[in-house]
Amino acid sequence: MTNQATLAIDDSTRGQAVTTGAGRRRSTPKVERVNWSATTILVLCAVTVLLPLYVTVSMAFKTQGQAVDGNAFSFPAPFSLDGFVQAWTLTNFPVGAAMSLLVTAGTVLATIILAAFASYAIVRNWERRLFRYSFFYLLGAMFIPFPVVALPQIQLTGRLGLDNPFGVILLATMFQLSFSVLLFTAFLRSIPMELEESARIDGATTWQTFWKLIFPLLAPMSATVGIFAFLYAWNDFMMPSLIISDPALQTLPVRQNLFQTQFSNNYHVSFASYLMAMAPAIIAYLFTQRWVMAGVTQGAVKG
Amino acid sequence: MSTITTPSSTSAAAPQKQRARRRVEPIFYFFLVPSLVLFTLAITIPGIIGIFFSFTNSIGIGDWDFVGLTNYIAIFSDPAILQSYLFTFGFSIVTVIAVNVVAFLLAVGLTSRIRMKSALRTVFVIPMVVSGIIIAYVFNFLFSNSLPSLGAAAGIPWLESSLLANPDLAWVAVVLVTAWQAVPGALLIYIAGLVAVPGDVYEAAEIDGASKFQQLLKITLPLVSGYVVINIILGFKGFLNAYDIIVGLTNGGPGTSTRSIAMTVIAGFNGGDYAYQMANATIFFVVAIVISLVQLSLTRGRNAL
Numbered sequence: 267m268t269n270q271a272t273l274a275i276d277d278s279t280r281g282q283a284v285t286t287g288a289g290r291r292r293s294t295p296k297v298e299r300v301n302w303s304a305t306t307i308l309v310l311c312a313v314t315v316l317l318p319l320y321v322t323v324s325m326a327f328k329t330q331g332q333a334v335d336g337n338a339f340s341f342p343a344p345f346s347l348d349g350f351v352q353a354w355t356l357t358n359f360p361v362g363a364a365m366s367l368l369v370t371a372g373t374v375l376a377t378i379i380l381a382a383f384a385s386y387a388i389v390r391n392w393e394r395r396l397f398r399y400s401f402f403y404l405l406g407a408m409f410i411p412f413p414v415v416a417l418p419q420i421q422l423t424g425r426l427g428l429d430n431p432f433g434v435i436l437l438a439t440m441f442q443l444s445f446s447v448l449l450f451t452a453f454l455r456s457i458p459m460e461l462e463e464s465a466r467i468d469g470a471t472t473w474q475t476f477w478k479l480i481f482p483l484l485a486p487m488s489a490t491v492g493i494f495a496f497l498y499a500w501n502d503f504m505m506p507s508l509i510i511s512d513p514a515l516q517t518l519p520v521r522q523n524l525f526q527t528q529f530s531n532n533y534h535v536s537f538a539s540y541l542m543a544m545a546p547a548i549i550a551y552l553f554t555q556r557w558v559m560a561g562v563t564q565g566a567v568k569g
Numbered sequence: 570m571s572t573i574t575t576p577s578s579t580s581a582a583a584p585q586k587q588r589a590r591r592r593v594e595p596i597f598y599f600f601l602v603p604s605l606v607l608f609t610l611a612i613t614i615p616g617i618i619g620i621f622f623s624f625t626n627s628i629g630i631g632d633w634d635f636v637g638l639t640n641y642i643a644i645f646s647d648p649a650i651l652q653s654y655l656f657t658f659g660f661s662i663v664t665v666i667a668v669n670v671v672a673f674l675l676a677v678g679l680t681s682r683i684r685m686k687s688a689l690r691t692v693f694v695i696p697m698v699v700s701g702i703i704i705a706y707v708f709n710f711l712f713s714n715s716l717p718s719l720g721a722a723a724g725i726p727w728l729e730s731s732l733l734a735n736p737d738l739a740w741v742a743v744v745l746v747t748a749w750q751a752v753p754g755a756l757l758i759y760i761a762g763l764v765a766v767p768g769d770v771y772e773a774a775e776i777d778g779a780s781k782f783q784q785l786l787k788i789t790l791p792l793v794s795g796y797v798v799i800n801i802i803l804g805f806k807g808f809l810n811a812y813d814i815i816v817g818l819t820n821g822g823p824g825t826s827t828r829s830i831a832m833t834v835i836a837g838f839n840g841g842d843y844a845y846q847m848a849n850a851t852i853f854f855v856v857a858i859v860i861s862l863v864q865l866s867l868t869r870g871r872n873a874l
Contacts (some may be wrong), residue, residue: 306681311675312692315749318707319695321715340714380604387600391593393671398604407612408860411810413831414854417838417847418615421629440611443604501700503813508835519700523816526706533710540703546679551698555691558698562757566799 312444320542325537326350331344333534349538356528357521357539358514366500366517366543372435374492375497377442381491382484384477385450386441386476401451408444412505429511437509440497445565446491452564454480490561493554500547518543601772615856619847629843640848649825650849653833660740660747662806667748668755669800673793675752677785690760697753705817708746709733712818718829725783736826739819743827751807755800762796795868802864808858813827 325333326349327342333349353359391397423433457480465475466479481488492526503519513524522539528537551558623640624677627633644650679690684869696704713731720728732742766789774784790797816822821828822837830834837846 285632289602299682300684301682302684303687304678304681308675308678309685312764315692315696317586317646318704318711322620322707323601325710326766334856336714336718338711378608384604385596391597394593397597397601400601404604406570407608409858410612410616411806411831411857413810413834414857415612415619415810416835416849417629417843417850418618419611420838422615422618436607436670438612439610445602463808472594476600491660497698501698501703503700503702504750504814504831519702522703522706522745536706540706544699544703547698547700548695551695552691555694558694559690559757562697562754563761566761566803 280386294513295388317404319548322537322541325533326533326541327538330532330534334531346534349532349534350542352532352535353539353542357516357525359539359542361514362516362521363542366514366519369431369434369438369506369517370496370499372432373438373442374495376435376439376497377446378462378492381440381443381446381450382481382488382566384445385454386480388447389451389454395488401447404447405444408448412441416504416508423509424511429509430515430549431510431517433509434506434517435507436500438495438502442495442498445494449487449491449561449564450484453484457483486557486560489554489557490564494561494565495559496550497547500550511534517569594826620851622844623848623851625844627844628841629838633844636844640845641852643656643845644852650829650833652825653828653830654826656740657809657811657830659803660743660811660827664744664747664751665801665804667744668770668804671748672752672755672800673759674755674799676763677789679756680760680763684860693756694751694753699750700749701813702817703792704750704815705746708749710740710743711816734823736823739823739827743811743815743818746818747808747811750814751804755804758800758803759793759798762793766792798867802867803859806857806860806864809853809860819846 312434321338324340324342326339327345327347329342329344329346329348332340332342384400388397419437420429423429423437426433428436461479461483462475465479470478501519502517503523506517507520507523510520516524522536522543525539526536529539622633622635624635625633626636626639651868677694681695683689697835708849714732717731720726733739742743770792771784772790774788810831811829812835815827815829815832819827830849834846834850834853837849
């Protein structure tokens with residue numbers, strides 16, 4: 267959204283005010299003083315963030331001999347793909363990745379569609395009691411932690427034949443719904459009615475108005491809602507581990523847990539496996555940063 | 570919250586009459602009802618079933634009888650459950666403090682005149698997007714292999730044994746990894762708060778001779794206090810559900826010293842006491858509701874955010 271832009275503008279004006287104030291040079295053109303000590307401290311802090319990720323990458327490319335020599339921080343010499351080859355077959359990576367992809371894609375799509383549908387209906391019929399109460403009802407899941415309802419959910423999904431990735435999609439979507447409806451309704455309230463009225467004068471039905479006008483307008487919010495559903499579904503361990511009963515259908519994070527004992531001391535295999543499971547989320551984040559950052563701020567302020 | 574006026578009820582003169590005449594288009598029910606039905610099926614009904622069975626002696630399958638409050642009474646004298654509550658609350662409080670101190674200082678740094686601002690911000694957010702259990706396995710390796718060998722090489726005796734094997738200190742590792750992952754969320758919220766502080770208040774303070782540290786304490790902190798409240802409550806609510814990271818790091822051990830409430834519920838269920846753990850989950854639910862109500866009362870009327 268526009269969030270990033272405001273951040274950037276505010277940053278620069280704020281810095282300007284501080285420097286001019288400090289130097290008492292309000293009339294002369296300001297000299298931008300870079301705070302080198304703060305920069306240095308922050309770079310050191312960034313290293314502590316990156317260190318575990320560096321260890322993951324370097325361990326993954328080591329040979330078995332180098333992986334067990336006790337020095338986690340050394341550079342891989344020689345570079346070896348043995349860890350990836352072994353992890354690929356041991357954890358049946360292609361199936362795990364397919365399951366993670368299925369759960370993630372299903373959760374993202376279902377969350378965006380259901381939340382956008384419900385939010386549009388709620389905002390346009392706010393004066394109706396049913397729609398107004400539905401809003402608060404759907405928001406209720408924000409107050410219910412998954413562990414509280416997990417045990418009956420395990421039983422119910424088992425009885426309904428949903429003890430598989432589709433059950434996880436259903437439950438994950440329902441837990442994402444509150445946050446998503448909150449973001450969508452806040453955004454929909456800011457869309458002027460006149461836009462829709464002109465579409466209706468042109469003879470568009472509500473269904474057409476939604477798909478041709480409203481849904482495209484919601485795109486930046488859908489991006490935020492989608493990336494959060496993606497991160498949740500791709501990374502979650504607790505829900506799939508409890509709901510999916512067949513280990514062969516498990517997602518990537520759960521597979522790391524299932525194969526933990528079989529990795530034993532083959533650290534290059536385990537770290538290659540971790541890296542393959544982690545990388546897609548990090549790559550997705552690097553391409554969608556602005557929506558991730560906007561989503562955190564909006565979710566907190568509106569929640 | 571703003572109320573939305575619909576096209577047919579824009580004439581404020583006779584809203585009552587208009588409302589009575591206008592029918593809701595059926596398509597809006599089609600938009601709303603699937604969410605309501607699935608939500609009820611996936612969350613509300615399991616919740617009601619769970620609370621219902623917490624008053625029985627069910628083991629999850631087969632016959633059961635009502636036992637009244639027996640489960641609840643037993644929970645309050647069950648040392649394993651009391652310990653999990655003690656651990657989870659203690660761990661959550663320490664983590665909330667650690668996360669907020671670190672995130673606030675980082676946010677102050679990231680909004681000052683520094684180089685590589687956007688690159689640094691990108692890096693600091695990465696922990697938020699990695700899987701909790703996987704990064705816990707990475708830290709598990711660092712705590713149990715790398716740190717001890719570093720300690721041995723440097724001749725620091727207390728570092729030589731794994732933090733994770735020490736029943737008195739394993740919780741510190743859980744705090745460190747949870748904080749590592751939770752800082753970015755709090756950081757982004759603080760950045761949003763800090764850039765909203767107008768620059769001229771600092772200018773005025775500067776002229777009055779306030780030091781940078783005084784400015785931070787007397788101006789910045791009070792002005793972002795609303796964001797502090799939000800971060801503390803959001804963080805606390807999240808940490809009470811701790812599960813993934815603990816499974817990867819200590820799996821509740823050594824012994825049961827780092828077993829969280831969520832782990833107790835799941836482990837007890839796997840051990841066969843369904844109704845008993847549902848009573849435990851119901852108490853946990855009440856705790857979560859109380860915290861949410863505190864959140865609502867503290868954040869209501871803070872529209873200045």
